[in-house]
Amino acid sequence: MERNSARQVKNICVFCGINPGKNEKFVEAANNLGRVLAKRKIHLVYGGSSLGLMGCVSTVAYVGGSQLLGIIPIAIAEGNFAGKTIGEELRVLTMQDRIWKMLDNFDAFIALLGGIGTLEENFQIASWGQLNIHHKPISLLNVDDFFNSLLSFLDHVGEQNFIPHST
Secondary structure, eight states: OOOOOOOOOOEEEEEOOSSOOSOHHHHHHHHHHHHHHHHTTOEEEEOOOOSHHHHHHHHHHHHTTOOEEEEEEHHHHHTTOSOOOOSEEEEESSHHHHHHHHHHHOSEEEEOSOSHHHHHHHHHHHHHHHTTSOOOOEEEOOGGGTTHHHHHHHHHHHHTTSSOTTO
16 A cells, blocks of 8 residues: 655745743744754745844754745835845745745745734735645644644634635
C-alpha cells in the first residue's frame, strides 16, 4: 500500500506584529520560530519589517541561514516606521498587492501574535481559503493562550452557521 506523503513546505509566510508585546514569551516564540525555519531550511516570506516580533523571527531565521523575502508596501517602507527589511525586499504599491504577492510565494502560513494589521491579514488569508482562492495550510501559533478569546469567538460564529466549522 502506498503511503500519502505530506506536501513538502519550502516557503512559509508568517504574519506577526511590529511590536514585541508585553509578554517575553511572545519574543521567545518568535525567536524559536525563526530557529525552526532555519534548521529545516525553510524560506521565510514576511511583511518586511525588522521591528518587534517580525524583526525577531526574520533576524533569527536569516542568521540561521534561511532565505527571506520581505514584501512591503512602498508607503510603509518609505515612511521609515517599519525598520529595515532583512533579506530580499519586494516593494509593492498597496497592502492588497502585498497579500497577493505573499500568497504567490508561500506554501503554508503561520499566524503569530500581533495587532489589528496582523489580524486583518490572518482573516484575509483564512477567508480566501474558505473561498477556494487557495488551498494552503494555515496555522495559528497560540503563545501563552493569546488567541483563546478569538478562537472562542470563531467557535461561536461557527455555531451560528456564519462560517463552516472546517474554517
